[in-house]
Amino acid sequence: MGRSKGSCMPSQSDSFTGSVWLRPPRAQTGQPSLSREQIVRAAIELLDAEGPAGLSMRRLGTKLGAGATSLYWHVANKDELLELAVDEVLGEVYVPLPGDTSWRMGASICANGMRSALLRHPWVIGLLGLHPTLGPNAMRLGERLVTLFTRAGFSGMALSHATAVLNSHAIGSATSEAAIRSALKRTGKTWKEVAEDVEPYLERLGPQNPHYDKWRKETGPLRQDPDQVLEESYAFGLERLLDGLEMWLAKNPGQTSA
Amino acid sequence: MGRSKGSCMPSQSDSFTGSVWLRPPRAQTGQPSLSREQIVRAAIELLDAEGPAGLSMRRLGTKLGAGATSLYWHVANKDELLELAVDEVLGEVYVPLPGDTSWRMGASICANGMRSALLRHPWVIGLLGLHPTLGPNAMRLGERLVTLFTRAGFSGMALSHATAVLNSHAIGSATSEAAIRSALKRTGKTWKEVAEDVEPYLERLGPQNPHYDKWRKETGPLRQDPDQVLEESYAFGLERLLDGLEMWLAKNPGQTSA
DNA sequence: GAGCTTATCGCACACTGTACGAGAGGGGCC
DNA sequence: GGCCCCTCTCGTACAGTGTGCGATAAGCTC
Known part of the structure; x- marks a missing residue:
């Protein structure tokens, strides 16, 4: 294994990132x-x-x-x-064409799609930080997002930032959620059982984290249905984010140039 | 390697997630x-x-x-x-005690700290989705965030959602950024060289992604300084997020109970 | 047929995580 | 002192990893 000692295959030049996408595909005439x-x-x-x-x-x-x-x-x-x-x-992610809905709805659908694709295939999450994803499906996603946000009134770098923050939310939420789901799956325990396991630990750390402890005891997050909490948490963040973007749009009405 | 066949060490019971934090530490009297x-x-x-x-x-x-x-x-x-x-x-992340600053500034500092810790140690990103992080330092972070957002006026589940979305933004941004930085580091190329490598590929995909292509040519993201773009992108998202949270607070003035 | 390209595969190498059991060293007891 | 036990270190061994290399086979073009 170890660090790659340099491919000897001349047809696969290591340009940027050694990425698949930047070299010609294999010719094909055999069996x-x-x-x-x-x-x-x-x-x-x-x-x-x-x-x-x-x-x-x-x-x-x-x-x-x-x-x-x-x-x-x-x-x-x-x-x-x-x-x-x-x-x-990433090819599984559905992004609506603009015109079908408001940009806000379109952005929601896109983020939802991204989130659920990541949750269907949680192993993807651990790979996203390794290479920039510039495969054709990633590009298609980019295209759709640009279309969507252009119609919404974004342009120039703000457009890219807006799409980036939407993606970040999907990725970040999926990361946290996947962590929990993976633990549940690995141990085969129910949420309630897990809560009971963690309880004494949290109790022990309580004195050092008084505010958290107080919140925990008042709100009892461990008593709730995890599916609902996770979904709700994601949706809450998404709405706040879209609110923020909408606010920015209102304050920066579209100057058509970059 | 393979799936663990169950530890035979009786002192290390596999409770939740087999997580380190939930079992007693080793006794210690030797050399x-x-x-x-x-x-x-x-x-x-x-x-x-x-x-x-x-x-x-x-x-x-x-x-x-x-x-x-x-x-x-x-x-x-x-x-x-x-x-x-x-x-x-996670212990490297500095989170200010509330009272030192406004909640908005506190939240920014916290997210910045998280982001930069992840960028200093990018390998962490790939691990976040595997287990819930509930070590003492993670708990300390949680404590500080709860303190901060409680003072800001959040309570109940909204409090947890607000902290979660902040975290998600830091994680998601760091993921995208780490992907790029890792590619730069791995190839040892400058941003400009990379841009030149990717150019023909993007050119080839242009017809299929017309809006993206147009944006790319007008805005020329590949011509810009990547450090500045990445920083700006993160900051833009953070501001929109905090705007959204502030807006929510304004519409949901603190009911002191959960 | 010859010759070339495309594709499949067996073998080998260096390396991985870690189970197991043998041992070394020190502390507490008689 | 002698004894035991507990803490800690380590060598060996095993199954399994990614993949470089060279030997094949199967099809196409002449």
């Missing part, structure tokens, strides 16, 4: 019993079912009825495979 | 030449220097002048070590 798309889809299935640790090239190979190293013909290495998988997941 | 804190700090150094792939138990051991398996006395397994490392990093 392909394996295809890149097939590989990526199978990888996603494995990752969904067993998390990041569940994907190994050997397991993926046998799942496809192929030798492990056969995959390396279609995919430069595991990192690249993961990049492809991430973009594939 | 410790190694300590948990020392291990965690060394792990952080390795991770900072070489990223997630740079940390292996063996390397960590030799860095500490110890055998690899000696570490397992102080730390149940690698996952737990990472959990400890994450909390240690």
Whole structure:
């Protein structure tokens, strides 16, 4: 494993980030019993079912009825495979064309889509910080968001910032939510059981964190339904965010140039 | 490797998430030449220097002048070590006590601190989605945030939602930013060189993403200084968010009960 | 047929996390 | 002193990892 010692394959030049997207695809005239798309889809299935640790090239190979190293013909290495998988997941995100709804509704739909895609495939979250995602599906998302926010009245760098903050909210919320869901799944416990487990620990730390402790005892977040709380928390943040963007728009009416 | 087959150490019961925080610490009366804190700090150094792939138990051991398996006395397994490392990093985040500033300024400082801690230690980002972070430093952060937002006028679940959205913004922004910075670092290229590499790819995808393409050519995000753009993008989002929260406060004046 | 390209695969290497059990060293008891 | 026990360190071993390399096979063009 270790740091890559430099690929020796001349056809795969490591331009920016060694990213898949920037090099020409493989020519193809042989007898392909394996295809890149097939590989990526199978990888996603494995990752969904067993998390990041569940994907190994050997397991993926046998799942496809192929030798492990056969995959390396279609995919430069595991990192690249993961990049492809991430973009594939981004392809699931539905973003409405503008005109179908208000920009505010459109932005909500987009963020919701992003959030739920990330929650369907939580392993993506841990990969987002590694490479910039500039696959075709990521680009399509960008296109739709630009369209949406342009119509809304954003332009220039503010446009990019607005789309970025929407994305950040989806990613950040999904991160926190995935952390909780993963713990629930891993332990197989119910929320109530977890709450009971954590209680004594929180009790012990109470004196050091008096305000939190007070809030916890008054509001009792651990008594509530986690699905509802998480959803509500995400939605609350989204609304505040959109309020803030709307406010900015009101104060900065569209100057048509950048 | 594989899924853990259940620890046989009776003193380390796997309650919630198998999390470190919920089990009693080791008794200690021997001749410790190694300590948990020392291990965690060394792990952080390795991770900072070489990223997630740079940390292996063996390397960590030799860095500490110890055998690899000696570490397992102080730390149940690698996952737990990472959990400890994450909390240690969260300990770097400075959150002002309320009264020192307005809640809005306090919240900004907190989010800034979170963001910069994540950017100093980008490997943390990939770990946040795996376990809920409830180490003492995470709790301290929670305490401060609750204090801050309570004074601001939030209460009940809205309080938790408000802190969550602030966190989400910091995490989400840091994720996007870390992705870019990691690519720059990995390739050793300047932003300008990267822009030139990506250009033809974007050009090729232009026809499919006309609005994005138009925006890109008018605004030229790739021509700008990335440090400034990223900082600005984060700050823009934060301001919109705080605006939104302030607006909510104005419309929902503090009912003192939950 | 020859020759070239595309694609698959077995083997090997360096490396991983960590279970296991053997040991060293010190403290408390008789 | 002698004894035991508890804390801590470490060597060895095992199953499993990503992937470089070279040997194949299968199809296309001449």
